[in-house]
Amino acid sequence: MSVRTDNRVTVAGVGMHPWGKWGKSFVEYGVVAARAALADAQIGWSEVDLVVGGETVRNGYGGYVAGATFAQALGWNGARVATSYAACATGAQALDTARARILAGLSEVALVVGADTTPKGFLAPNAGERWDDPDWLRFRLLGMTNPAYFALYARRRMDLYGATSEDFAAVKVKNSRHGLANPNARYRKQVSVAEVMSSAVVCDPLHLLDICATSDGAAAVVLCSPDYARRHGLVEAVQVAAISTVTPTFPNTVIDMPLLSTDAPPPSSPEGEESALCPSRNRTFKQSIAHAAYEEAGIGPDDVDVAEVYDLSTALELDWMEDLALCKEGEAEQLLRAGETTIGGRVPVNPSGGLACFGEAVPAQALAQVCELTWQLRGQAHGRQVDDARVGITANQGLFGHGSSVVLVR
Incomplete structure (x- = not known):
């Protein structure tokens, strides 16, 4: 690229x-x-x-x-x-x-x-009937609040990749450690795997400490x-290199389940360089969000030094690592267990502490990620600094076909 x-x-x-x-x-x-x-x-x-x-x-x-x-x-x-x-x-x-x-x-x-x-x-959908909105349908027809939805994602990882409840708890442990030094975080307390596992089961396999607050x-x-x-002398400042807000592409309109094969090459490889504005039929929606960001910035996942991703639940952080092509599908747990996603690892994820430490303040959270990456790229993330960070990426998913990824560089 x-x-x-x-x-x-x-x-x-x-x-x-x-x-x-x-x-x-x-x-x-x-x-x-x-x-x-x-x-x-x-x-x-x-x-x-x-x-x-x-x-x-x-x-x-x-x-x-x-x-x-x-x-x-x-x-x-x-x-x-x-x-x-x-x-x-x-x-x-x-x-x-x-x-x-x-x-x-x-x-x-x-x-x-x-x-x-x-x-x-729980955050509920807005008033009114929207029969073509899958999120409205899961709330109204199935009674499936977000924790139940997150639990399906988590169970999918367990079935496909052998993830365990201890892996999910380890994500919370990592992020709670990162958030200790963040003065803007709501929760600044280190927790252990045992504490996560002993917290109340909200929706199996997710415990209370696996899920972010509001x-x-x-x-x-x-x-x-x-x-x-x-x-004004800002020539060395952080820059926005890309913002992706692409929507799903028919027929892959289900967020994480492509109808066709998922063996498309990662965005950084020459074979994968097709138009991100019309994503490959092989990509899921979330993968296409990241691909569009990489293509617009002219970089690939190997260039990323730090990531801030949407950890509404601990299992979702692992999904996003793969959607951002920071590792291959099914390898997120391996990186987590090896310490590669913590500060000091190969690609730190959520050095801010993530939503695990902040909770959801919906219109603000994608901007909060940009704030954190700006401080990281400036070298101002005191107590949680990722060494030599030059490229950062964010990821967010919203209701009804919304999603985003922002690439910052310095």
């Missing part, structure tokens, strides 16, 4: 509001994160010409018009506004909206904000054009 540089924008600043259960308005969290990102970028609010908000549908009308909500809360400055929604991939889609306007020459400095206030218990929190990213970056 040939490395692309013509589609890059600069990450000028990042910021977060710590995750937790604070019981306050999502707007308050978003403003804290936005101001932190602006301060990190050393850019004044008056210089921002675009605000993109991650929509949070549970928080009333202000959540539906999040871009304008955050712009008003920060003080109207004349900036254009936009709002994005893509379930758990919302933050990446909002980031892509900002990037597109910058690359089109229509914006120089964009502020992207995602924030959420979540209810207790949380309040916020994250924000300031993007700027290459020209603005040059004028």
Whole structure:
């Protein structure tokens, strides 16, 4: 592959509001994160010409018009506004909206904000009947909440690859250790395999500590054009090299189960270099998300130094390692057991602590991943730093055909 540089924008600043259960308005969290990102970028609010908000549908009308909500809360400055929604991939889609306007020459400095206030218990689908939505169907017809859904993924790994409950617990142990040094994490406590295994069984084979919580929190990213970056001395800053938000391709519309063979070569090999905008019929949806990101960035999985992936359950982290082609199918457990996915290993996964330590704050979590990778690539992830990190990738999956992957480079 040939490395692309013509589609890059600069990450000028990042910021977060710590995750937790604070019981306050999502707007308050978003403003804290936005101001932190602006301060990190050393850019004044008056210089921002675009605000993109991650929509949070549970928080009333202000959540539906999040871009304008955050712009008003920060003080109207004349900036254009936009709002994005893509379930758990919302933050990446909002980031892509900002990037597109910058690359089109229509914006120089964009502020992207995602924030959420979540209810207790399981996240349920929004009101209304959607008979063509597989997620609505599994909730309404099967009564299958997310933990039950995650358990099917976990059982599939056990049946196909010989994964064990102890392997899943080891993912939680690793991420809990990583999260100890993250000041924005909600859960900062080291746990053992025995503690995970002795926690309540929520949906066999998953225990309570295998599954992430729901949380309040916020994250924000300031993007700027290459020209603005040059004028302000940001030439060595982290850059966004790719954002993938591809949808499934018929007939492989089931997220993880291709209807055809799955022996397609990995994205980094010459034989696999077909158009990512029309993914191979051999790829699952999640594999096509990663392939599109690699193709757009002009890199392959062998170039990745660090990854932040969507660990709604411990078993899902193992799936994403393979979907990102960081290892072959069925090999994720081997890398985990060998310590290759921990800090100091070949390709550390979730050095932030992941959702295991944060919980879900839906519109913010894809942006939180970008924040973490920015700190990692800058060498600022104190206490959890991945040595010599130059390339990072994220992965997220959302309801109803949403998903995302962001590639950051330095």
